[in-house]
Amino acid sequence: GNLHCHTTRSDGVKTPEEAIENYRNLGYDFLAITDHRRVTVPECRMAGRMLLLPGIELDYSYVGEMVHIVGFGMAENILPKLAYEAGPQNGVDAIRACGGRAILAHPHWSLNTLATLTAIRDISAAEIYNSMSYLRPDSANILDVASAHGRRYPLVASDDTHAYEGEQGMSYTMVQAETLTCEAIKAAMDQGLFYASQGPRIEQLSLAEGQLTVLCSPANRVYFHSNLVWSPGRAVIGNGLTKASYPLQRELGERFVRCQVIDAQGKSAWSSPIAL
Numbered sequence: 001g002n003l004h005c006h007t008t009r010s011d012g013v014k015t016p017e018e019a020i021e022n023y024r025n026l027g028y029d030f031l032a033i034t035d036h037r038r039v040t041v042p043e044c045r046m047a048g049r050m051l052l053l054p055g056i057e058l059d060y061s062y063v064g065e066m067v068h069i070v071g072f073g074m075a076e077n078i079l080p081k082l083a084y085e086a087g088p089q090n091g092v093d094a095i096r097a098c099g100g101r102a103i104l105a106h107p108h109w110s111l112n113t114l115a116t117l118t119a120i121r122d123i124s125a126a127e128i129y130n131s132m133s134y135l136r137p138d139s140a141n142i143l144d145v146a147s148a149h150g151r152r153y154p155l156v157a158s159d160d161t162h163a164y165e166g167e168q169g170m171s172y173t174m175v176q177a178e179t180l181t182c183e184a185i186k187a188a189m190d191q192g193l194f195y196a197s198q199g200p201r202i203e204q205l206s207l208a209e210g211q212l213t214v215l216c217s218p219a220n221r222v223y224f225h226s227n228l229v230w231s232p233g234r235a236v237i238g239n240g241l242t243k244a245s246y247p248l249q250r251e252l253g254e255r256f257v258r259c260q261v262i263d264a265q266g267k268s269a270w271s272s273p274i275a276l
Contacts, residue, residue, distance in 0.1 A: 001030035004070050004158035010035035012162045024050045026169045032072040044182035051180050058091040068105035071095035073186050106130040108139035117146040126153035128270050131170040132160035147256050147273045148227035154272040157196035171198050200261045200269035213245040214259045221262040226254050
């Protein structure tokens, strides 16, 4: 599914109906339209075989950075609970109070600082990749710095579609939900049963006998990222890899690890960081 996109109700070029049809034709299971400062789809409902989730994007501007918070899955009207002058934590709290979940959008594009990333509470995930951010789409570096300082964000990928010029369908979130319902998707995300992708599949992650092992669709590279600047075995390179393992380095002070699967076309899938 895609948990971040825009329509003519804010600053997108397609109407909500056109956006829904676009993602439905791409074969998506769920979609959240997250127009700026408004809820375009007020309640969960099916659009054919695709589930629509209520969504909103809250935007805050500061000197040197911006903070954008995406909310989805709210069960009641969020607008009366918002106080923009109170800052982004108020926005996250309002989303949660209305039964939704909050995502930190494009932290690299927003030039978010470590202080900002470690201060916000009750965020369900952060975007490691945002298709629409163009020059700064990949937020892996700053999110790894946050993880190294004790703030481990689970990871999603989103299109943040505005122009509908190819960014739609580029990045998405895979969720292991029992059913195609709003509550099932939120429950799965609360349990960490999701990963970010541009195409490759992460079939299984297992942590046992001092190593992290990933089973995946065919890949040419599997990278294991952690708080260590360097460690042996963190890059597994080959053709058509469907399994890769990394020996954990706890004795060197390793505190988290995540994996990145890269296929022959250069497309990635990212697991969330796992605390050690």
